[in-house]
Structures are given as structure tokens and as C-alpha cells.
Amino acid sequence: MTTATLETTTFRTTEEILSLVRRFEDCTLPRAEWTHAAHLTVALWHLLQFDWLEAVARVRRGIRRYNAAHGIVETPTGGYHETLTLFWLRTVRAFLEAERNEARALVRLANDLAAGADKGLPLAHYTRERLFSAEARAGWVEPDLKPLD
Numbered sequence: 001m002t003t004a005t006l007e008t009t010t011f012r013t014t015e016e017i018l019s020l021v022r023r024f025e026d027c028t029l030p031r032a033e034w035t036h037a038a039h040l041t042v043a044l045w046h047l048l049q050f051d052w053l054e055a056v057a058r059v060r061r062g063i064r065r066y067n068a069a070h071g072i073v074e075t076p077t078g079g080y081h082e083t084l085t086l087f088w089l090r091t092v093r094a095f096l097e098a099e100r101n102e103a104r105a106l107v108r109l110a111n112d113l114a115a116g117a118d119k120g121l122p123l124a125h126y127t128r129e130r131l132f133s134a135e136a137r138a139g140w141v142e143p144d145l146k147p148l149d
Helices: 014-025 036-049 052-069 082-097 106-116 134-138
Strands: none
Touching: 014 036, 014 052, 014 106, 036 052, 036 082, 036 106, 052 082, 082 106, 082 134
């Protein structure tokens, strides 16, 4: 994770995070609030609540449901992106497995994660062509520049 960030999101309370997750799950979260930090926070919450396979399944289903509710159509060039979803879930899992994170409060975890997750990080591992291919959108593809840690 890098210290560069493209947006600033600061949660003050656990309730703000729980509200974000609820609004994501019931598809009432406005698209303008479905930011990179919101994606990461939703992933964080799911990884804290469920084992890896269940968290992945729930996030995957949730994003597709959210997209459908907001008119975001799945095509070979738009909508849900499996490789990016799994890339960021793996990144969040690595963040959680890092030292001293198990004792930190949810608000602190979410804020630190959002502050340190450079939206451009996938392009350190993938060429733009591979990452934004129809194949990468439809299913997991391995990085072609740098392996994931």
C-alpha cells in the first residue's frame, strides 16, 4: 500500500461505517458516495465479519446488485470487474493481516485503509491493457507486471 490517496474520507463513528454498509447492501447509497474509500470500507467490514470465501461471495453479489439497482450495466467494457474486486479484497486482507491491526477499532482501520490505498495500485501489477480487458472484467487474471505479495 502506498501513502498516496485520491480522495479523503474520514469516518468519525462506527455507526457511519455501519450506515455505509447498510446503504450499500440495500442499494440506497447514492452513486456519488460509492467512492474508492467506500468500496474499501465495505470490503474491510465483510472481511472482518466473514471468512474469505463468504466475504468474497457477499462483496461480489453486493456490487452486482448495487450496480443493477443503479442502472450500471455489465458489459465487456463496463460494470462489475472481477479482477479489480479480488485485487482490492486481497489488498484489504493483507492490510488486516499486517502487524497490530487485530486490536484496532473499526473506525481507525477504515480511515487508515482509505488513507493508504492508492487507487492506482493495480497498475503497479497490471498493464492497462490486461487490467481493463474483457477477460479481467469477467474473471480473475494474474498480474502481468508484478506478482501480488
